[in-house]
Amino acid sequence: NQKLSETKPLAGQKALVSAGPTYEAIDPVRFIGNHSSGKMGYAIAAKLKELGATVTLISGPTALDAPKGVNRISVTSAAEMFENCQKHFSDSQICVMAAAVADYTVEEVAPFKIKKKDSSLTIPLKKTPDILATLGAVKTVQILVGFALETDHEEANATEKLKKKNLDFIVLNSLNDAGAGFQNNTNKITIIDKTLEKTVFPLKSKDEVATDICEKIVSIFADK
Ligand code: CTP
């Protein structure tokens, strides 16, 4: 939508975006990670910038270049991502958490490389802080957007997350469709907002999906 970019509807607004995976160290050479490419979050950061916002992107490890004009802060672990998101949240008017944050991290990182020994190995894990839920609990004026990746009971699970995390809307990513998901350039999304209005979108490129998400943000912003 060329017109929307030209009018810069988000000029003067600060946006915070999280993107990419997190890596949780096991020992000096190993980690627990996931296949998130970061593309969706980066596309949203670029789009928000195009719409006039000042954008801070908190990014886990990815192969992507920072979008032009976006202030990228590179982090590795869920704990680091949490710290940086908290630091920038109170100052933001728009916050989109697109990162695939590890739900569990290693209880005690081994100081030396773990040696191969027994026939099985158990590594104790502990829960990471839920960044989005923490921000939802303290939010004031911010438009807060989350994602949900579900394989079953998609809409029910996404709606529960929307409510529990106090979001303005949630973007449900459908994995059930060929071409949608983590390492692809396309996504199939459904947006559910806090009035429980539901919009189903067709399979699109991640750039086009970013535009749909940002247009929803702009419309909420205009209504405020
Ligand atoms: N999220 C987060 N911090 C976490 C875990 C998730 O900020 N520690 C955010 C994600 O960035 C996403 C949303 O919460 O925007 C939902 O993530 P998801 O993994 O779908 O949900 P969870 O609440 O972690 O629940 P589960 O994995 O059990 O489905």
Ligand code: CA
């Ligand atoms: Ca999770």
